Amino acid sequence: MSGGEHMTAGATTASNSDPLGVDLLIIGGGINGAGIARDAAGRGLKVMLVEQADLASATSSASTKLIHGGLRYLEFFEFRLVREALIERERLLRIAPHIIRPMQFVLPHVPELRPRWLMRLGLFFYDHIGGRKILPASRSVRLANGAYGALRPGLDHGFSYSDCWVDDSRLVVLNALDAALRGASIRTRTRFLSATVDGSQWLATIQDVKSNETTQVRARAIVNAAGPWVQDVLKGLPKMDNEGQVRLVKGSHIVVPRLYNGEHAFMLQNPDGRIVFTIPYQEEFTLVGTTDVPFSGDATQVSISPEEVLYLCNTVNSYFRKSISPSDVKWSYAGVRPLSDDESKNASKVTRDYKLELTETTPDAPPLLSVFGGKITTYRRLAESALSKLQPHLDSSDREWTDKAALPGGDLPRADFAAFAEGVHKRWPFLSASLAHRLARAYGTRVEKILGKAQAMLDLGEHYGAGLTQAEIDYLVTNEWARSADDILWRRTKLGLHLDSQQRQRVAQLFDSQQS
Known part of the structure; x- marks a missing residue:
């Protein structure tokens, strides 16, 4: 699970050593926690990140694996988010050209769902509001030719545009690796238990999952980047007024034998307004997803439901000549997205934007920064914003550097x-x-x-x-x-x-x- 959330400890062996001292303690080893750790370490801060399980073991490895602006968010008037994400799309492609690559997306036109002029207008904005320089512009395409022959008869017109594919788990690991190379302590299989205010610092208790040994850590600031467990972490901290709330939405994917030739992806519209992607995956397969289902309960026990499998199969079958059924699924995965709750009634319309909430118990108390929401594409910018909020408290460098420094292995x-x-x-x-x-x-x-x-x-x-x-x-x-x-x-x-x-x-x- 990603997050190292607050849990009640069993039998523990207490460490007798003096508390470890850091500038910044980060709770959560998903993309946001790893990205903040990297940025902070590069600014000269002494950083510790704790993650209860493996890096990217929850939401950050259960994505659709896209670095994209989010074309459908334009319908919800999320122009700031789309612009920021499109700018980040090309920045991330530059710093990690090994694990991120351009991908062509084909959007078939279904007259009953959206008029062609509206799709063309949306793609015009998508091409221009993010300062696109590397990726090709969108264009109209005929779907009856050989390149798109896997689609069913009757789908004659469509559009092509470009976004990027990413190995999401590796993106998290490489951010953590870069942080470690710059001096950060990355502690996986380590729980955050609790923290109290001790003068101008936090005194936190963390626990090794395997040995149950506990360690105390003094930190000048804490970042709560625990994803679905962000509010659980708050239970292990002094009572604070937090306005941010998490809306948990489950997204599930299936992997089936390859549906079509070519390296392009399809963006499929559904009558219910939701979008499903089909993406070439691991040479022999096609990745299909995602769903948007409200979630409650234990986020460590998330899995795809039979209804979701059938929904994804039916979406594919409504567009492709080749039909699939649940028996064709070779693998599936599901993750809980910790979205910032904007009180939308429809789970698929909940904002993918993020909210950073900085709280202090008293004017002299150490700060706590909690991360609500976010998407993998904007993690680097989120990290910059987080360090900007913490900079006055930590007296750290205000130099923004992560947009140009290659991630490990990316200096091709x-x-x-x-x-x-x-x-x-x-x-x-x-x-x-x-x-x-x-x-x-x-x-x-x-x-x-x-x-x-x-x-x-x-x-x-x-x-x-x-x-x-x-x-x-x-x-x-x-x-x-x-x-x-x-x-x-x-x-x-x-x-x-x-x-x-x-x-x-x-x-x-x-x-x-x-x-x-």
Whole structure:
């Protein structure tokens, strides 16, 4: 789960050491917490981030995996959010060209849902309000040709526009990695229990999930970036007046065998006003999502419902020649989006904008900054805003720097991924073309730390299937906080889709043997 939320501890072993001292304690290892940690560490602050589970283990790995402005938000007049997101879209593409790539989206026109002129007008605004420089402009397309032949007869007209795809889990991990490289302490499997005001500082108690050992931390400020658990964290803090409220909305996705050829995605409109994307995924599959369902209950136990599976299948079947059914689903995932509650009646219309709430118990007390809402595309700008609010309290640098500094592995020569991937294959010719491409895409220039001086696959250690080797696992454990098979197979590599049950079990046994 993302968030390291407040929980009642069981038996604990207290640490007798003096409290650790930091400038900023961040609760939550999702995209917002990791992004704030990176920005703060780069400004010279002493930072600690605590996350109860794995980085990106909840909402931040359950996204539709898009860096986009949110075309449909224009209908809700969210012009500021769309503009900010579109500006961030190209900034993120520049700093992480390995894990982020441009993608063409095709929007079929269904006359009964929206008039063509309205779609054209919306795309005109989408092209121009964000200062687009890299991605191509939108255009009208005919859908009856071969490129879009997978669509059913009768869908003759549509539009094409560009956004970006992102490996969402890796985006979180790379922000945390950059923060650590700049001096931050990233503590996964560590719960936040509580905090009290001690003079001008916070005195917080955190707990190692495995050993139950507790540690005290003195912090000049706390950031509550616990996502769905942001209000649970507030229960472990002195009573404060918080205006922000979280609206929990479940979004679910299914993965099915590839529906069509090509690297383009489709944006499908539904009569209920909701949007579903179909996105090429992991070479052999198509990702379909998302749903928008009000959620209540335990956010750690979220899963897709049969009704959601059927809804997504029916959406696909209303647009494509090829029909799918629930039996075609190879994998599914669901996440709870912690949206800032704007009291919208319809869950799909709740704002994706964020709210940062700074509270203090007294004028001399240390600050608490709580993050409500947000979307993965605007995480970097959110982090800048958070540091701007905290700057007077921490007397930190006001230099904004994260828009130009490449994320780890993103310093590709001329930002040319295709040339870089080709260079990886030439340098390590024993790799298959597909494996060289996958490693280049996941790790960028840091692929050197995995492949090093290897001259054959045998030099990379045991092969677990689908190109996953002991060398890659060792890298992920040593550098990226991987502590379980799920951390590796479903978040950092997505290879769980390509391994059979026996191969997945072999990876799990590797971690079981280390923990026994």
